[in-house]
Amino acid sequence: xxxxxxxxDQLDTKDVFKxxxxxxxVALLSGSVIFAANMIRVLVFMPxxxxxxxxxxxxxxxxxxIISKMVGGLLPLLAKKFNxxxxxxxxxxxxxxxxxxxxxxxxxxxxxxxxx
Numbered sequence: 001x002x003x004x005x006x007x008x009d010q011l012d013t014k015d016v017f018k019x020x021x022x023x024x025x026v027a028l029l030s031g032s033v034i035f036a037a038n039m040i041r042v043l044v045f046m047p048x049x050x051x052x053x054x055x056x057x058x059x060x061x062x063x064x065x066i067i068s069k070m071v072g073g074l075l076p077l078l079a080k081k082f083n084x085x086x087x088x089x090x091x092x093x094x095x096x097x098x099x100x101x102x103x104x105x106x107x108x109x110x111x112x113x114x115x116x
Contacts, residue, residue, distance in 0.1 A: 002076045003086050013081045016074070023073040024066070031065035034058075056113050060106045067105075068098045 002019055005011035011019065035058045042054040072094050076086035 002073050003090060006076055006080055006086050011077070013077050016077055019073045019077060020070065023069040027066040027069035030069075031062040034065055035062040052114055056106070056109045059113075060102065060109055063105050063109075064098065064102045067101055068094070071097050071101075 002011060005015075038058040038061055039054065042049070042051075042058075046054070072090070075094055075097075076090045079086040079090065
């Protein structure tokens with residue numbers, strides 16, 4: 001939607017806070033649903049397993065939802081600021097950044113929460 005907004009001249013680089021606030025609201029909402037759905041799924045299909053591990057996985061999903069929405073909303077605006085094509089640059093770079101951050105967050109949460 002951000003790329004579309006840039007293409008049809010509804011968004012500009014000065015709209016960063018507008019984009020961030022909308023993306024954050026959607027990310028918090030969808031991340032909460034994903035967190036709850038994953039915890040319910042774990043409780044139903046693996047009732048005897050360690051809930052700490054499942055909490056770490058669910059929290060990683062929640063945080064990655066927020067981070068991916070922020071990165072996905074900001075990178076196209078950043079590309080436009082540097083006179084690059086937002087659509088061409090966004091997809092591979094967003095995927096790479098989000099994947100790397102997902103692993104970093106997952107292992108960091110596992111170290112902090114589980115003490116591994």
